[in-house]
Amino acid sequence: MTSAAYVAVDWGTSSLRLWLIDRAGLVLGERRSEEGMMTAAKTGFAPVLQSHLDALGAAADLPVVICGMAGARQGWVEAGYIDTPAHLSDILDRAVVVGGQARDIRILPGIAQRDATAPDVMRGEETQLLGALGLDAAGEAIVCMPGTHSKWVRVRSGTVERFATxxxxxxxxxxxxxxxxxxxxxxxxxxxxxxxxxxxxxxxxxxxxxxxxxxxxxxxxxxxxxxxxxxxxxxxxxxxxxxxxxxxxxxxxxxxxxxxxxxxxxxxxxxxxxxxxxxxxxxxxxxxxxxxxxxxxxxxxxxx
Amino acid sequence: MTSAAYVAVDWGTSSLRLWLIDRAGLVLGERRSEEGMMTAAKTGFAPVLQSHLDALGAAADLPVVICGMAGARQGWVEAGYIDTPAHLSDILDRAVVVGGQARDIRILPGIAQRDATAPDVMRGEETQLLGALGLDAAGEAIVCMPGTHSKWVRVRSGTVERFATxxxxxxxxxxxxxxxxxxxxxxxxxxxxxxxxxxxxxxxxxxxxxxxxxxxxxxxxxxxxxxxxxxxxxxxxxxxxxxxxxxxxxxxxxxxxxxxxxxxxxxxxxxxxxxxxxxxxxxxxxxxxxxxxxxxxxxxxxxx
The missing domain is CATH 3.30.420.310 (2-keto-3-deoxy-galactonokinase, C-terminal domain)
Incomplete structure (x- = not known):
């Protein structure tokens, strides 16, 4: 476990997935749990996270990056939204630090479309977009992310222009x-x-x-x-x-x-x-x- | 109550409405109840009907005409469907007699659209159509009957041609x-x-x-x-x-x-x-x- 560089957490409404990752992006360990935002809002986010880090033997100073509903108003720390048109790199720039923790913990913001006629929000999917398209994505992409609340997103040259849930x-x-x-x-x-x-x-x-x-x-x-x-x-x-x-x-x-x-x-x-x-x-x-x-x-x- | 000519019952899934009516179509008495098909299928349709007739002091030989879910397979007696194109007068011709009863009780059939690409059924709404348009309706009517399951019906010269729920x-x-x-x-x-x-x-x-x-x-x-x-x-x-x-x-x-x-x-x-x-x-x-x-x-x- 000495080679772990950081911990990545996809913390959704009803579940969480957590990976221990090395400098090359290789997965060294993984945890899955039903302790999503709904549960963790009651039992506490910090102890839930620590229990999974302990299970993987993660070092006490290993940094953690989180996306998803943990950054919602009813989550751990509100990570807000960046507004469309939003370049995917804005997500990284606007990560929020969770204060009062022994280790460095950051939560990524969601994206909001503050259009009065077609308001929309996403939280977690922006990180999927970043992973699927990369920071230096060129050209136009139409992205479909099916689910409980499916998202359709138009991305041009790495900028989320418009989306609909x-x-x-x-x-x-x-x-x-x-x-x-x-x-x-x-x-x-x-x-x-x-x-x-x-x-x-x-x-x-x-x-x-x-x-x-x-x-x-x-x-x-x-x-x-x-x-x-x-x-x-x-x-x-x-x-x-x-x-x-x-x-x-x-x-x-x-x-x-x-x-x-x-x-x-x-x-x-x-x-x-x-x-x-x-x-x-x-x-x-x-x-x-x-x-x-x-x-x-x-x-x-x-x-x- | 000597002038009552018949009893009319709209017996739906979750409620029933019952009227005592004279020869001129005048309402002499009325009952409303939550004893719809779902309830009556358990407690028995005959006793439910009789209790409301007793409450109105209806004569023992007063005939009863019923429409709605009481005529469904899971109802009192299955009154089947007449098929589109269906003239509204077909509803009357195909009323089903409830056997083994002291009084004359008839249940009106529903209407089915046996079209493999657009199958549809109604039960109760055909009687509303008859009441709203009459037996001698001329011309074309587009009828909207909003509800839990809204119906849109095209009627031409008294014939239900097509409908959609x-x-x-x-x-x-x-x-x-x-x-x-x-x-x-x-x-x-x-x-x-x-x-x-x-x-x-x-x-x-x-x-x-x-x-x-x-x-x-x-x-x-x-x-x-x-x-x-x-x-x-x-x-x-x-x-x-x-x-x-x-x-x-x-x-x-x-x-x-x-x-x-x-x-x-x-x-x-x-x-x-x-x-x-x-x-x-x-x-x-x-x-x-x-x-x-x-x-x-x-x-x-x-x-x-």
Missing amino acids: FMTGELFSAVARDTILSHTVNGAEEAADEAAFKSAVADAIAAPAFAANLLFRVRSRQLLFGGSAAAARETISGTLVGLELAAGLVERSPETMVTLIASGRLQRLYQLALETLSIPLRCVDAEEAVRRGLSEAAAAIWKS | FMTGELFSAVARDTILSHTVNGAEEAADEAAFKSAVADAIAAPAFAANLLFRVRSRQLLFGGSAAAARETISGTLVGLELAAGLVERSPETMVTLIASGRLQRLYQLALETLSIPLRCVDAEEAVRRGLSEAAAAIWKS
């Missing part, structure tokens, strides 16, 4: 769990119905205004024609992903590829949806992106 | 109660914010694909600019109503007025939304529509 993941959960459609998806196995998903994506993109009708058809279809719970679930998912894509892709010029920052099931779903639409695509693993972003920050802050 | 009301409840937006609407008073509602309707109609983003902006706006819980609630409501209107109005020819069948708060909201769009409008009270529809059915079935 879509409640897609949270809408999916609410619709599948708390509406009449919960009966239709009951007992759906993890096995996906790709055909149902792709067809729902296409339907939503063709007629986004019909989203609330496309959702109800899931029930009508099962009532009149039968059909599996898996098909119902994938149709709900495809409808909401398609609705998001219909908006997210609207400003993309035909030659611009979409950078998809995602992992696991979400990566597979969005990749499938974008491929169905023949959109050129570059995939970046979300976890790797945030770790690389934190490493960029650490390198810049501590000139390592 | 939108989960607008249920989405509103799920979004306002079960997502991050629940914090933004917390403590919203009943006082409406008309400006916020109208502006949200216009935004959703202008860019329906952005619905899931327009919803998230409610939170971003409150975070960055503040704003009342009432404004947040009306913005969520306006976004979802606007999304529905963007689809519901799509097939309307400019000269066709919209028949709005609604009551109370929903009537006010949809009227406001449609007026904002300068759509010519005819309002029919939803409760009166269903009672008139049931009366039309009673008159036809018992030739009174």
